[in-house]
Amino acid sequence: MIASRFWLGFLALCLGVAVVVLDLAISQHDRLSDRTVSEGLASDSRVVSWYLRNTAREGASQLIRFAADRRVARALAASNGDSGKASASTARQLRGALRQTARNMPEDQAFDAVLAVNRAGRVVAHVGFDQASSVSSLEMGGYPLVADALHGYVRDDTIMMGRLYRMVARPVEVDGGGLPVGAVVGAHLVDDAFAQRVSSISNVAVAFYADGRRQGVGAPEGFVRSGLDQIVSGLPELEEDEDYESKGRTAVHELGEGLSVVFARLPGEAWQLGSGYAVIRQATHLGGMLGVLRAADEKDKKAVGLIVVFLTVILAAGVGLFLTRWEATAPLASFREQVGALVSGKGEHLAVEKLRGPFRQVGLDLNLVLERGGGGEPPVSVALSQALGDLGDQPQMSAFGVPESSPPSAVVAASHDAPMGQGFPSALNGSNGAGASLPGGQPPALPDNDGTLVGGVGAPPLPRRQSGGKGGGLQQTALGVGMAAGSAAAAVAASPLENADTDTEPGWREVYDEFVNLKEQCGENTQGFTFERFSATLRKNRDTLMQQHGVQSVHFSAYVKQGRAALKARPVRA
Amino acid sequence: MGYFGNLSAALRASKSLARRAAGCAARVALPMLVCLGSPDAEAASVRGKITGHQHLRNPVWFEAKSPDRHGYSFREPVTTVPAQLRRLTPDATKEICVVAFGRAAGKPAPISVKVAGGRTDPVTMVVLPGTEIRFNNGDPFTHRLFGVELQTFPPAPMNKGASRRWTAKEAGTYEFRDELAPSIRSWIVAKPGVVAVAYPASDGDFELSLAAGDYELQAYFAGAPVGRSRAVKVARRPVNLTRKPLVVATKPRGGRGKK
Numbered sequence A: 001m002i003a004s005r006f007w008l009g010f011l012a013l014c015l016g017v018a019v020v021v022l023d024l025a026i027s028q029h030d031r032l033s034d035r036t037v038s039e040g041l042a043s044d045s046r047v048v049s050w051y052l053r054n055t056a057r058e059g060a061s062q063l064i065r066f067a068a069d070r071r072v073a074r075a076l077a078a079s080n081g082d083s084g085k086a087s088a089s090t091a092r093q094l095r096g097a098l099r100q101t102a103r104n105m106p107e108d109q110a111f112d113a114v115l116a117v118n119r120a121g122r123v124v125a126h127v128g129f130d131q132a133s134s135v136s137s138l139e140m141g142g143y144p145l146v147a148d149a150l151h152g153y154v155r156d157d158t159i160m161m162g163r164l165y166r167m168v169a170r171p172v173e174v175d176g177g178g179l180p181v182g183a184v185v186g187a188h189l190v191d192d193a194f195a196q197r198v199s200s201i202s203n204v205a206v207a208f209y210a211d212g213r214r215q216g217v218g219a220p221e222g223f224v225r226s227g228l229d230q231i232v233s234g235l236p237e238l239e240e241d242e243d244y245e246s247k248g249r250t251a252v253h254e255l256g257e258g259l260s261v262v263f264a265r266l267p268g269e270a271w272q273l274g275s276g277y278a279v280i281r282q283a284t285h286l287g288g289m290l291g292v293l294r295a296a297d298e299k300d301k302k303a304v305g306l307i308v309v310f311l312t313v314i315l316a317a318g319v320g321l322f323l324t325r326w327e328a329t330a331p332l333a334s335f336r337e338q339v340g341a342l343v344s345g346k347g348e349h350l351a352v353e354k355l356r357g358p359f360r361q362v363g364l365d366l367n368l369v370l371e372r373g374g375g376g377e378p379p380v381s382v383a384l385s386q387a388l389g390d391l392g393d394q395p396q397m398s399a400f401g402v403p404e405s406s407p408p409s410a411v412v413a414a415s416h417d418a419p420m421g422q423g424f425p426s427a428l429n430g431s432n433g434a435g436a437s438l439p440g441g442q443p444p445a446l447p448d449n450d451g452t453l454v455g456g457v458g459a460p461p462l463p464r465r466q467s468g469g470k471g472g473g474l475q476q477t478a479l480g481v482g483m484a485a486g487s488a489a490a491a492v493a494a495s496p497l498e499n500a501d502t503d504t505e506p507g508w509r510e511v512y513d514e515f516v517n518l519k520e521q522c523g524e525n526t527q528g529f530t531f532e533r534f535s536a537t538l539r540k541n542r543d544t545l546m547q548q549h550g551v552q553s554v555h556f557s558a559y560v561k562q563g564r565a566a567l568k569a570r571p572v573r574a
Numbered sequence B: 001m002g003y004f005g006n007l008s009a010a011l012r013a014s015k016s017l018a019r020r021a022a023g024c025a026a027r028v029a030l031p032m033l034v035c036l037g038s039p040d041a042e043a044a045s046v047r048g049k050i051t052g053h054q055h056l057r058n059p060v061w062f063e064a065k066s067p068d069r070h071g072y073s074f075r076e077p078v079t080t081v082p083a084q085l086r087r088l089t090p091d092a093t094k095e096i097c098v099v100a101f102g103r104a105a106g107k108p109a110p111i112s113v114k115v116a117g118g119r120t121d122p123v124t125m126v127v128l129p130g131t132e133i134r135f136n137n138g139d140p141f142t143h144r145l146f147g148v149e150l151q152t153f154p155p156a157p158m159n160k161g162a163s164r165r166w167t168a169k170e171a172g173t174y175e176f177r178d179e180l181a182p183s184i185r186s187w188i189v190a191k192p193g194v195v196a197v198a199y200p201a202s203d204g205d206f207e208l209s210l211a212a213g214d215y216e217l218q219a220y221f222a223g224a225p226v227g228r229s230r231a232v233k234v235a236r237r238p239v240n241l242t243r244k245p246l247v248v249a250t251k252p253r254g255g256r257g258k259k
Helices: A002-062 A070-079 A088-103 A130-134 A144-150 A192-202 A225-238 A242-246 A269-273 A289-295 A298-303 A306-343 A358-375 A380-388 A409-417 A470-483 A486-498 A508-521 A531-549 B007-023 B059-064
Strands: A113-118 A122-127 A153-161 A163-172 A182-189 A205-210 A213-218 A253-256 A259-265 A276-282 A553-561 A564-572 B032-035 B044-051 B075-077 B096-101 B111-116 B119-121 B124-127 B131-137 B143-147 B156-158 B163-168 B172-178 B185-190 B194-199 B205-210 B213-221 B224-234
Touching: A002 A153, A002 A163, A002 A182, A002 A192, A002 A205, A002 A259, A002 A276, A002 A289, A002 A306, A070 A088, A070 A113, A070 A122, A070 A163, A070 A182, A088 A113, A088 A122, A113 A144, A113 A163, A144 A153, A144 A163, A144 A182, A144 B059, A153 A269, A163 A213, A182 A192, A192 A205, A192 A213, A205 A225, A213 A225, A225 A253, A225 A259, A225 A276, A306 A358, A508 A531, A508 A553, A508 A564, A531 A553, A531 A564, B044 B096, B044 B213, B044 B224, B096 B124, B096 B205, B111 B124, B119 B185, B124 B131, B124 B194, B124 B213, B156 B163, B194 B205, B205 B213
Parallel strands: B111 B131, B124 B185
Antiparallel strands: A113 A122, A113 A182, A153 A163, A153 B075, A163 A182, A205 A213, A205 A276, A253 A259, A259 A276, A553 A564, B032 B194, B044 B205, B096 B194, B096 B213, B111 B119, B131 B163, B143 B156, B143 B172, B172 B185, B213 B224
16 A cells, blocks of 8 residues: 555645645735736726826817807807996807707817807806806806906816816917917816716726815726725825825825725826825735635636546546556455455365465464465474474374463363363364464463463474564464475574573483374384474573463473373472 | 095996906906995096016916926927917016105005905905905815914815904005815015005006095015115196106016016
């Protein structure tokens, strides 16, 4: 499962990298969005400024229609003649002339109102300026716009006359070379319609304000217009804005909800009143991973490389599936096949060479169990036979009688039944003829029926592959030896034999001779059963018993039990 | 000297007189007269003329033409109008007044000031201390007048047709502006000894009705005296000063007039 785990780790690493990259992308996007909005707003503000100037110039050109109308000029000249007030007929004629000329103007350049002013500054006639109808006489002579026109200038202005007006005025002359007889003023009311015209042409969300109130708003299609009304909340801050005071235009202000705005003053008298316009943009802040999904529109979704995404998913899933199949599914199937064959009786053992991964070890374990159960031999016999060699059909040592000992339960029953040879039939009477090993590599310490200690005498304790429980240690040791190559087992078993001559006790030779003699008498095979192997086994069991029972020495003796040679071990206390 | 009458009535009568004179297209236009007292039987007419007012510049308009004021996005001269006529000369009928100082007596009458068309009418007033000023809104929209650095006349909305009153209790020069119309600037000069005030016609002619006595004539523009004063001795016979007009301004060096 190493490759699968590596793949999972690789995928996790890729996921982490993707998250980092996504976070960086979101951060960069938000920063770029802010910059874009900031630059865009500055551009928008200038666009609106240019539009206002351009429309004012166009309006001044359109006013020529009125100024060049001789009816207008004559009426204004007549109104200057007596007390600065025009007669009703003069006013009526002038109004008719204004109305007719206004109707002939292009619709997109038409004024909301046109006013004709005489030299005294009095409005002689007007069309479209409805609020003037509520007063007996309307005057405009004090405004610089009109004063300039009456003195020979054409110009524009933004004037607060109850409502905000963009105005343009030009002089009216009867004959060139003299003072103008009056002026004509074209006015655009700055309201929602005006703002929408500005917005539709400039594609800018714009809001006009004056006297702390919103005058008109306009926005391109799709823009949330409710945000335009929020500009009023930012107006009080303008009094403290140095850029607004000196340059007439602010830096980018944040209104909340992602709205950014730049305020700019309107040219004209409105400049001194703090009136102006605000251009607004909605900054697209992703704000997180889910924000990417929320902010994506249809165009973004179409831009996603679905094929690449599909191939990536397929590739990642395919590699994962391949690795899990290769490392888990296939070995499991092979193991299942082996087990199936075993169950169906097609074989006696699992073919571990066909197993891979953890199933190989499981197969080895199962094989050992099978050997143990099916042949009536414990799995340790294999290991012991490797350690002691082929000792023939009969055991060389069957048991040790050690009184007052508490043996492991699994061994007690067997030992009670047969303290030597019978107690461990598979170990002592098996074909391999090896002695028994106890869990943990310890020799058994079993109470015999007659009160003597009974313990298996077999191969020296084998090295433990791992420190498991007692039973596990025994099993794994035996299995490991049993399934391993013979050379390995021999190497393991060879270590105590190398010291066989160096640590023997007096009398062991006699015990050996007697034991061999009894075996021969009982018809057991003694070929290859050397003293060195015998003494090594005794030494190990002696040491173990001495350690367990705290005795000074252990006395061994050979005897015949149930027609077989056996050994007894008797601890000798001081 | 006579007694003080209704100043507003006098002002209206004076302007009506001037308009009638203009309507007659007479070469000599009669002045607009503001008489602080009803002319008595012994009053004599003092006819005069101001000159040089074409060299004055309306401060509001003059400031507004500066690009630094951002008063427009474009301002271009119409070439068919001669350059010498494109000067922003004031409207003498509203902005220049000729004041006769003498021994004033009696209680000053209230003065009505019309607020309309981006200015007040008149623009400059010279009154006796204690004179009540009545500002009347003649525009169809709201104004918000206030006295510059004047605690007694703070900004307050003045709807169409509404009036606000203020009395010049002490001598001094007071300026009034409008928060909603920057072009509105009005000056009130409160000074003792004001006997009569006349607003000249557009050509500079004016006429005062004064009782016999010694007077000093002084022109005022934008809240300040302009030109030199003229001493006048009035007897029972009319006085004609038109041959020696009051010079309110001279052509400044460099060709640009200011005051």
